[in-house]
Amino acid sequence: MVNLLIGIIFILLCVIYIQYKMRKNSSKNLRYTYEKLESIVNEKTGEKLLVMTDDLELQKLLVAINQLLDAKQKTNADHAKVEISMRKMLSNISHDLKTPLTVILGYTEMLNKDKTINEEEQQILLEKVHVKTLEVMELIHKFFDLAKLESGDKAIEMTKVNMNEVCREKILSFYDLVTTKGFHVHIDIPERNIYALGNVEVLGRVLNNLISNAITYGDDGKTLGMTLRDDETNVYIDVWDTGKGIDESHIDKVFERMYTLEDSRNRLYQGSGLGLTITKRLVEAMDGKIHLSSKPYEKTIFTVVLTKMLF
Structure with a gap:
């Protein structure tokens, strides 16, 4: 009987000792976790919490903390990327504003100081000032358009759109210009009506931007095309040219807010990097997508994808 009691007491002491060691290890792990987490947050490192433990609850806690750290680090990286992009865009916009404004200043100084300029020359200079002023206004409008689109201040009213009519109207509005420039025009729009949500x-602004770009940057190929097609769920508009195209390494960047074609083909798509960004935001505002594929001097295609409407 005495031996039994001694055995029970020994077992209880072992259990108490084990529990004490477990609590001590748990306390030690928690203290290490706290100190390490504090260090990671304060020093903004990309580390993760790594603790060897058999405590299932602590393991779950560590997994959750590491997920939060991943999210925070991604947010920090995105924020840094946006800051760099903003600085680049502001630099580009500043440059693009400075150039025409410098020209305007030069012309106005000539008009103001040179009294020998005759009326005809004055008219020519005033016309140049007018053109440069319009350039400045266009850039400012683009900047504010992008700001409004990204802020989501104004909701776009979505309706059933006859895609055939919009595509025909837009490509025909450029027909005189492209034929004057010597372009061959290929239009593939079905006779049957195709409808999309938009x-x-x-959509007119999107097509206007894409066609204008195709004319400007596809001049080497002298070919412009538009194709309207659909499947069971989507409607596709392809605007294409056969010009210089865009290097594969730049394709993923052309829709970025600060991307300029200095990085690709002679200041591609607006010096400030706003043109295609606005186009992409407009497409997304219609719950659509826009894609780019390019084989230089063969075919560069911008494809707008919208949701098909059957009724």
Whole structure:
């Protein structure tokens, strides 16, 4: 009987000792976790919490903390990327504003100081000032357009859009210009009506931007095309040219807010990097997507994808 009691007491002492060691290890692990987490947060390192433990609850806690650290580090990286992009865009916009404003200043100084300029020359200089002023206004409008789109201040009214009509109207509005420039025009728009969920005005701006870019940067190929097609769920508009194209390494960047074609093909798509960014935001505002594929001097295609409407 005495031996039994001694055995029970010994077992209880062992259990108490084990529990004490477990609590001590748990306390030690928690203290290490706290100190390490504090160091990671304060020093903004990319480390993760690594603790060897058999405590299932502590393991779950560590997994959750590491997930939060991943999210925070991604947010920090995105924020840093946005800051760099903003600085680049402001630098580009500043440069693009400075150039025409410098020209305007030069012309106005000539008009103000040179009294020998005759009326005809004055008219020519005033016309140049007018053109440069329009350039400045266009850039400012683009900047504010992008700001409004990204802020989401104004919701776009979505309706059933006859894609055939919009595509025909837009490509025909450029027909005189492209034929004057010697372009061959290829239009592939089905006779049957195709409908999509969108906004006529917004879609018109998108196509206007894409066609203008194709004319400007596809001049080497002298070919412009538009194709309207669909499948069971989506409607696709391809605007393409056969010009210089875009290097594969730059394709993923052309829609970035600060991307300029200095990085690709002679200041591609607006010096400030706003043109295609606005186009992409407009497409996304219609719950659509836009893609780019390019084989230089063969075919460069911008594809707008919208949701198909059957009824």
